[in-house]
Amino acid sequence: MTLPLSDTLVTYPAGDVTGAATVLHVETLADGRHAVLLDTTCVHPVDAGWPDQGPDRASVRVGDADYPVVDCIVGATDGSALFVGRDIPVGKGTDGWAFVAVHVLNADAPIGEGDSVELIVDAGYRERLSAGHTACHLASLALNRAVADRWKKEVRLDALGFPDFDGTAIDVSLIIENGSVDTYRLGKSLRKKGFVTEGIAEALPALEAAISATLAEWATTDAAVQIERDGERLTDRRSWVCALPEQTVRIPCGGTHAESVAALGQLRVALSLADVEGTPVLTMETFASPNGRGTDEL
Numbered sequence: 675m676t677l678p679l680s681d682t683l684v685t686y687p688a689g690d691v692t693g694a695a696t697v698l699h700v701e702t703l704a705d706g707r708h709a710v711l712l713d714t715t716c717v718h719p720v721d722a723g724w725p726d727q728g729p730d731r732a733s734v735r736v737g738d739a740d741y742p743v744v745d746c747i748v749g750a751t752d753g754s755a756l757f758v759g760r761d762i763p764v765g766k767g768t769d770g771w772a773f774v775a776v777h778v779l780n781a782d783a784p785i786g787e788g789d790s791v792e793l794i795v796d797a798g799y800r801e802r803l804s805a806g807h808t809a810c811h812l813a814s815l816a817l818n819r820a821v822a823d824r825w826k827k828e829v830r831l832d833a834l835g836f837p838d839f840d841g842t843a844i845d846v847s848l849i850i851e852n853g854s855v856d857t858y859r860l861g862k863s864l865r866k867k868g869f870v871t872e873g874i875a876e877a878l879p880a881l882e883a884a885i886s887a888t889l890a891e892w893a894t895t896d897a898a899v900q901i902e903r904d905g906e907r908l909t910d911r912r913s914w915v916c917a918l919p920e921q922t923v924r925i926p927c928g929g930t931h932a933e934s935v936a937a938l939g940q941l942r943v944a945l946s947l948a949d950v951e952g953t954p955v956l957t958m959e960t961f962a963s964p965n966g967r968g969t970d971e972l
């Protein structure tokens with residue numbers, strides 16, 4: 675069978691953690707492992723362009739035996755070759771290209787094109803990443819609000835109408851179990867856009883308290899969280915939609931999420947400032963505590 679020229683259908687945005695699939699293509703990677711393409715998947719793949727949420731932990735059932743999915747990465751094909759992760763030479767939506775979830779299996783997995791398989795995702799790990807991802811979006815909105823008075827020029831606004839510090843200054847966003855770690859560069863280009871960095875080191879405790887207070891307020895509501903999507907394909911546009919008391923907010927997002935803000939338990943953040951080769955870098959760690967358990971207590 676040749677490489678499929680349609681995007682993988684994805685069911686993880688709807689919260690699926692199991693599902694049947696048909697193997698469309700198998701090829702051997704340079705390290706001997708298998709790259710497996712399926713018609714549909716419930717396994718969340720990591721995106722090389724914006725790798726904030728890592729791959730699900732999962733296994734593939736072939737016949738009566740389960741084989742671990744050791745990695746799951748977004749790939750792309752023009753029908754003649756498969757490109758994985760950073761090797762993808764084109765942007766999403768390029769004509770003639772399909773974007774696919776590449777399931778990586780060890781060399782000993784007996785899998786072949788045309789096989790019917792079952793996918794089983796580690797539901798607990800998914801749930802903790804989903805809680806972390808929702809907490810990350812909420813914390814970014816609370817951070818934007820807390821530093822809103824530090825802008826002296828107009829910048830784009832976030833989903834709540836505050837200057838979008840998060841979207842403007844973000845360097846790396848990493849979703850972890852029940853939390854996230856986001857880093858922001860407070861360098862020359864941000865200051866040129868009108869962000870005042872003077873005195874921010876001294877202001878950290880007050881900012882931390884303001885963000886945590888906003889989060890605590892949201893945590894007491896039972897605001898619903900949903901993922902809206904234009905279609906079932908890997909590349910179809912998806913948005914995180916959260917019904918906050920102020921207003922319903924939408925943020926473009928390809929990840930997985932908790933079903934409500936209340937499911938996150940208590941939320942808080944820790945801010946720190948470091949100097950990275952002359953550029954001040956702000957780090958915000960966000961902690962959720964679904965079921966009363968926080969990442970810091972694991």
Ligand SMILES: [Zn+2]
Nearest residue numbers: 926927928929
């Ligand atoms: Zn997101």
